[in-house]
Amino acid sequence: MEPVRIIRSRTLVLPRENVDTDQIIPARFLKTTDRRGLGKALFSDWRYDAAGAPRPDFVLNRPEAAGCRILVAGDNFGCGSSREHAPWALVDHGFQAVISTRIADIFRGNSLKNGLLPVVLDAQSHARLLAAPGAEVTVDLEAQTVSLPGGGTAAFTVDAFSRHCLLNGVDELGFLLSQEKAIAAYEGAR
Amino acid sequence: MAERGEARTLFRKVWDAHLVRPETADTPAVLYIDLHLVHEVTSPQAFSTLRERGLRVRRPERTLATMDHSIPTLPRDGAGRWPFVDAQAEAQVRQLEKNAVDFGFELHGLGDEAQGVVHVFGPEMGATQPGMTVVCGDSHTATHGAFGALAFGIGTSEVGHVLATQCLLQRRPRTLAVRVEGRLGAGVSAKDLVLAIIARLGVGGGTGQVIEYLGPAVRSLSMEGRMTVCNMSIEAGARAGLIAPDDTTFQWLSGRPRTPRGRDLEAALARWRALGSDEGASYDREVTVDASAVAPWITFGTNPGQGIPVDGRVPDPAREADPAARGTLEAALRYMGLRPGQALLGQKVDAVFIGSCTNGRLEDMREAARAMKGRKVKVRTLVVPGSHRVKKAAEAEGLDRVFREAGAEWREPGCSMCIAMNGDDLRPGQYCVSTSNRNFEGRQGAGGRTLLASPLTAAVAAVAGAVADPRRAAEGA
Numbered sequence: 001m002e003p004v005r006i007i008r009s010r011t012l013v014l015p016r017e018n019v020d021t022d023q024i025i026p027a028r029f030l031k032t033t034d035r036r037g038l039g040k041a042l043f044s045d046w047r048y049d050a051a052g053a054p055r056p057d058f059v060l061n062r063p064e065a066a067g068c069r070i071l072v073a074g075d076n077f078g079c080g081s082s083r084e085h086a087p088w089a090l091v092d093h094g095f096q097a098v099i100s101t102r103i104a105d106i107f108r109g110n111s112l113k114n115g116l117l118p119v120v121l122d123a124q125s126h127a128r129l130l131a132a133p134g135a136e137v138t139v140d141l142e143a144q145t146v147s148l149p150g151g152g153t154a155a156f157t158v159d160a161f162s163r164h165c166l167l168n169g170v171d172e173l174g175f176l177l178s179q180e181k182a183i184a185a186y187e188g189a190r
Numbered sequence: 191m192a193e194r195g196e197a198r199t200l201f202r203k204v205w206d207a208h209l210v211r212p213e214t215a216d217t218p219a220v221l222y223i224d225l226h227l228v229h230e231v232t233s234p235q236a237f238s239t240l241r242e243r244g245l246r247v248r249r250p251e252r253t254l255a256t257m258d259h260s261i262p263t264l265p266r267d268g269a270g271r272w273p274f275v276d277a278q279a280e281a282q283v284r285q286l287e288k289n290a291v292d293f294g295f296e297l298h299g300l301g302d303e304a305q306g307v308v309h310v311f312g313p314e315m316g317a318t319q320p321g322m323t324v325v326c327g328d329s330h331t332a333t334h335g336a337f338g339a340l341a342f343g344i345g346t347s348e349v350g351h352v353l354a355t356q357c358l359l360q361r362r363p364r365t366l367a368v369r370v371e372g373r374l375g376a377g378v379s380a381k382d383l384v385l386a387i388i389a390r391l392g393v394g395g396g397t398g399q400v401i402e403y404l405g406p407a408v409r410s411l412s413m414e415g416r417m418t419v420c421n422m423s424i425e426a427g428a429r430a431g432l433i434a435p436d437d438t439t440f441q442w443l444s445g446r447p448r449t450p451r452g453r454d455l456e457a458a459l460a461r462w463r464a465l466g467s468d469e470g471a472s473y474d475r476e477v478t479v480d481a482s483a484v485a486p487w488i489t490f491g492t493n494p495g496q497g498i499p500v501d502g503r504v505p506d507p508a509r510e511a512d513p514a515a516r517g518t519l520e521a522a523l524r525y526m527g528l529r530p531g532q533a534l535l536g537q538k539v540d541a542v543f544i545g546s547c548t549n550g551r552l553e554d555m556r557e558a559a560r561a562m563k564g565r566k567v568k569v570r571t572l573v574v575p576g577s578h579r580v581k582k583a584a585e586a587e588g589l590d591r592v593f594r595e596a597g598a599e600w601r602e603p604g605c606s607m608c609i610a611m612n613g614d615d616l617r618p619g620q621y622c623v624s625t626s627n628r629n630f631e632g633r634q635g636a637g638g639r640t641l642l643a644s645p646l647t648a649a650v651a652a653v654a655g656a657v658a659d660p661r662r663a664a665e666g667a
Contacts, residue, residue: 017518018393018493022630027609031260031278033234033285035346045632050618074514076394079427079493080630082329083232084345102394105363105429106329110345159361161217172347173239176355179210179220183357186210186222 001115003169006140007096009069013133014059019073020080021107025089027081038085039092064134069096072129076100078107078118087111097139099146101126112162113172119146125154141166197468200434201365201400204340204465208323210357218359224322225339226352228255228295229308230286231611232327236350237289245354246293252356253295254317257283258307260611261300263574263601272300275613293353304447306577306603309333309421309547313413314579316446320435320462325352330547330627331430332423336416337443338435338465340400343424363429364474366399370407372482377661379557380415381549381625381644383407384422385487385497387479393495396428399474402467403433407481413442414553421548422627425494434466486660488534489629489642491522496629498534500647500659506530525631526639527619534641534657540620542571542652543634544645545601546608549625550576552583554645558625559589561649561663562596568655571598572614574606598652610635623651 029041046058054061071090077100078086087110090098097117108118119139121129128148129135135149141163145153158166165172198206205221213219226249233255240246247253260279262272274280283300290297298304304315309330312318318334324341325331327349334341344358351358368387374380401423403416411419416433423431440459443449450458485499496519498504504523507530510516523530528537544550544558555575573593575581581603584590590600607614608626610633616622618637625648626633629640643651646660653663 015514015517016521017514020493020628020630022628022633026632026636027259027611030231030611031276031282033238033282035235035238045636050636074518076397076427079393080329080424080628082327082343082345084235084347102397104394104427105397106343106345110347113345113347159218160215161359164216172359173243173351173354175217176220176351176357176359177245179355179357182210182220183222183355187356 001169001171004096004115004117004141004166006138007069007117008136008138010064010067010134011070011072011129011137012059012065012068013130014071014073015130017074018076018079021078021083021086022080024078024086025083030083030085035088037092038089039094042089042093069094070099070137070139071095071097072099074100076102076104079104082106084110084114087114087116091116099126099129112166115166117141117158117166119156121146121154121156197471199365199467199471199473200338200402200432200465201340202471204321204323205362207321213361218361221323221358221360223325223352223356223358224252225312225317225324226253227308227312227324227326227331228253228349229259229326229328230257230282231259232346233289233349234282234285235346236353237293239350240293240353247295247353249356250293250295253353254312254315255286255290255295255297256305256308256311257286257299259605259609261604262612263604263606263614265602279612303578306579307547307550307605309417310550310576310580313337313417314446314577316443316449319443319449319458320439321465325358329424330421332428333417333421333547335420335423335430335432336413337439338432338462340430340432342430364399366396366401366428367473367476368401368403369476369478370403370405370481371478372480373407373410374481374484377646377663378484378486379644379646380411380418382487383481383484384419385489385494385642386484388422388426388495389497390477390479391426391495393425393493394427396423396426399428401426401428401431402473403431408433409436412553413438414551417551418548422494425627435462486644486647488647488657490526490528490534491519492525492629492631494627494629494642496522497642500643500657501533501535504528504530504532504534535659537657538621539569539623539641539651539656541569541616541622542567542648543574543607543622543624543626544572544648545574545576545606546626547576547605548627549645550574550580552580554625555580555584555589556587557645558649559592561646561660562598562653563592565596565653567597567652569652571652572601572607573598574601575603577603607634609633623648623657
């Protein structure tokens, strides 16, 4: 995994609340046995009409969406299914951070394991980002801050261990494997 | 760890008993997993990770697999082939078969008499037991909390973690007590109760929390009803939902393939009886619900929290003070093609789906059959048992005949139209009263419109061809 430290990008604003993982990637794309190449299915039913043509009014299809690596969405992003295909699709499309006022538990955990930074902000800072689509923003994982349009920064927190893993580009499985002695001792004592 | 003698919740007892390493400021807890349930959709990439890194499945005997999401619910064709929706679905099923052989764990696949929807299957096997930690790459794993197990859904990376180490890294969630006083009225089921609870908490209201359901109305639920309630905990955003085990639990588990027997069972029962929350144990948050005030519930929107009593009216976005909430409601009504203030009773529907890990058990089949007996359905109605055991038991009672004579389709077990991966789906714009758990946009097929409800409400809708009040059917039966 590539280390994540500073993400600088224009924002893509999707001002909807409760964006569930079925919207992020519909279930019919889950028949794959691969984790790659899912970016084309991202937000598929919002992005394409029944004939497969891009819907021009959807934010991701607008010319200014190109190159945006920070997604700003409404409250409770990523609710619903546990499908890790959701962060796989977001990452494959090019997103590196998702900003909301609340991010669903399983989606948050899945994102952290794929180098997609889940950022939860206070309502006021979040509202400033929602009101300024395309703003140039810096997310600093080391400092745990987001720069806000019009000046100032907002603070966020990421669990210390997940932060360490992201900053150093290491995955959690390595840490768990290193616990073998403790795991064996636990099993032996039951 | 909790201090000695401190009053502990059910959740805390199970959590503490599975700590390989407690959490610190720098590292999450290392939590031991007793049972890992596996299905075809969220596991292939995890096995790829194991292969890439030269790892084995650390505890094959704690790994138990079935197939449910992408499989057909129609029987084999004349040539003995399963009618998969496409080659990709079949390849996914074959991959799980290969993984089970290569890594040496138990799989009950297509054609196996124990196969079923994973959250119906696990309890039926007696694999889910009180006090266990249970995980699965599926958000409805909370179902198993009905047995007093700490059960939650995980992503595919974590599926790999459990396969390789039998452990997960977890921060301890907060606790939420949902106390249900009183008793449910006639025609009102566990599904109505949990939909009403989700409407109260909100679709994200349980985020970061584990729910314990308590109170007399929960105690009087059957195991099927308890599984329905715990199953939908995730629809309020909660990590898990638990109910303390009692005699109802122990009787249900008795004699199942993996339930302990003889002396082992006696020892297990002694442990299981001590699991309930201690007198005076405290929760981070408590909510009380009056069961007698819960009506048959139905959703009108595009998340499970957007529900109303079946005889209620669709809310008016103009009355929402908060602009974000107003926008959410407007978007939902637009998608659903419903008007503010309209009644749902009499709303025409195009299809009815009865099944899923929420309502695909024998009791659910009986409820649906009660409303269909001697009547005809007016719309396409799919009745999909949650497992082969459910199917066999329902057929032994003649329920399949009731459904067939009513004009409904009696299918093979699977997730079917709950997730619409296997070809069982809606056409754009169609309305479906569904006993499943999610009414998200396109969940039952692109453009499909889902109204979540109980098996009884779904069955009366099938007969009426429109949303109808199940209380009348309950009185008339």
